[in-house]
Amino acid sequence: MKKKNIYHIIGLLLLSLLLGSCKKYFEVNPDMRTELDTPEKVGELLVTAYPTADYFLFAELASDNSVDKGPGDFSLNDIARDSYLWKEVSQVSDSYSPNTYWLDMYRAIAAANHAIEAVDENNFGTKGRQYKGEALLTRAYAHHMLVSLFSKAYQVNGDNSSPGVPYLTVPEKNAFQNYDRGTVASVYEHIEKDLLEGMRLIKGISYKSPKFHFNEQAANAFAARFYLFKGEYDKVIQYASAIFPENNFKQNLRPIAGALKAAGSNSPALFTGSQQNFNLLLANVYSNFNNIAAGGRYGAGLPTEQMISGNTVAGKQFYQYYTRIGGIPDKLSLGKYPTFSYRASTFATDWTYYTIQCLFSADEALMNRAEAYINTGDYASALKDLNDFAEVRIDGYNVVLHGITESKVLSFYNTTDIRAGLLKTVLDFKQKAFAHEGIRWLDINRYGLEISHRQLDNKWDTTYDVLKKDDLRRVFQLPQSATLSGLTKNPR
Structure with a gap:
């Protein structure tokens, strides 16, 4: 089969989704699927098994990284507004x-399932x-991103019987309403099975x-995040440490106060560099x-800058490159993504915008390991990771002045509980x-x-809306394309 036939399959997948038809949601001509008859063609299809959409806008606007800037010279985006107000978008x-x-x-899941089916039905060998x-x-x-955003957060040692998301494991020929949401627990079981088998099979893979x-x-970074959410902290340490077996995390972190600072306006290209x-x-x-959050009424403003540049337990703030659109303090652009x-x-009068998103970074993996160390009682190792993280972010770092210790932590947070x-x-x-990377909303939940x-x-005049611990608005509502297919909506 020629490349154009691979892309025809992809095009049909995209078309069925964009049309929003329940009956066509996952339908692909079976004859086309059988044309995935070489590992190279499977590899071409897998290029489409990754996100082409991001969750930044609705996740960041729902978090405490955003603010209502008030009436003024700001654009109004409906998704930003509804997310900020914790309303159904x-x-x-x-x-x-x-x-x-x-x-x-x-x-992406549909593309993955077609690839898996093709491999299972053919003898493609190691590749x-x-x-x-x-x-x-x-x-x-x-599936992990979907259950993290559209279902209640996984409760470590708690009740995870709340509705999850449909976990699809085969290429679909039937309407989406044939499925139910399962539970958060069942979704996590499926994720873990796929994750562990996938990690075993990709050994030695090259791209x-x-x-x-x-x-x-x-894959190790994904496993570290998954087991952190699941509360299996020894596994978090195991998989995060496997990313850099030489344990040289610090040398492989984002050089925020170093090369990225020196890059200035070119830092987004470096920040997302392959x-x-x-x-x-x-x-x-x-x-x-980036432009919507900076220029919109709801998004990154002066309070966001104050949070990012605020003091830390190290005794000095983290450096972060940012600009202000038109010099206006409430139009804050963090400059993480090239547009x-x-x-x-x-x-044409309409422009299509795109950027590069980092799905997993060494920096997040290190913080996940630090959190796991804390939860296992290994405070010395946690402090080592925290100090490495701070060192690359503090301009003019001095270990004597900025080194993080237990006594500094207790004093800074005014607590006796280390x-x-x-x-x-x-x-x-x-x-x-990680402001403007969508991670804060996951931690909040x-x-x-x-x-x-x-x-x-x-x-x-100012009022405040509080998102309490058990507030049902913490879970994004299932979109219309799903609820019209018979899936139960999240309670409100």
Whole structure:
């Protein structure tokens, strides 16, 4: 089969999703599926098993990384507004909506399932088994992101019988309403099975563009995140440590106060560079998040800057490159993502925006390991990871002045509980360092953190809405494309 037939399959998958038809949701001509008759063709299909949509806008706007900037010279984006107000997002067709992300992840899952079926039905040898491993990992990742955003957070040693998301393991010929959501527990069981088998099968795999595929480092980073969410901390340490077996994490972290600072306005290109050791898995996604969050009424403003540049337990703030659109403090751009755009033709008026998203980084893996060390009582190892993390982010770092110790943690957080203080350190470091990467919303829900959003009316009078620990609005509502298919909506 020629490449164009591979892309015809892909095109049909995309078309069925974009049309939003329940009956056509996962239908692909069976004859076309049988044409995946070489491992190379399976590899070509797997290029499409990764995200092309991101969750930045609705996840960041729902978190405490965003603010209502009030009436003024700001654009208004419906998805940003509804996410900030913790309402069901009314806009479903925009490329930054929960609906689009849901559809895109199931598109990726469909591609993975077709690849797995092709390998299972043919004798493709070692390369075929490796591609099956990659497909299992992409399938596990997509489901993990969906259950993390559209279901209640996994409760460590708690009740996980709340509704999950449909876990699809075979190419679909039937309507989506034939499925139910299962439970969060059952989804996690499926993810773990795919994750472990996928990691076993990809051993020795090689790619032309390794940072855009589930290489072994990225698989270990995914496993570290998964087991952190699951509360199996020894496994978090095991898999995070396997990313850099020489335990040279510090040399492979984002050089925020070093090369990235020196790069200035060119830092986004370096931040998302495929040659950088700190980027473990990258994806090309349709997104204009940076401009929407900076220029919109709801998004990154002066309070965001104050959070990012605030003092830390190390005794000095983290460096972060940012700009202000038009010099306006409430139009804050963190400069993490290069923005690319194109028009369908020279006569078209609408632009399509895209960027590069880092799905897994060495920096997040290190913080996941630090959190796991804390939960196993190994505070010395946690402090080592926290100090390595801080050193690359503090401009003019001096170990005598900025080294983090237990006494500093206890004093900074005014506590006598070192475990609680160290966990606060991890969460604070992650909020500052990973702002605009979507990670904060996941942490807010894992820990049931209470946050508040200010709301300004046309007279600039201020009220606050509080998201409490058990608030049902913590879970994004299933999009219309799913609920019309018979899936039960999240309670409100």
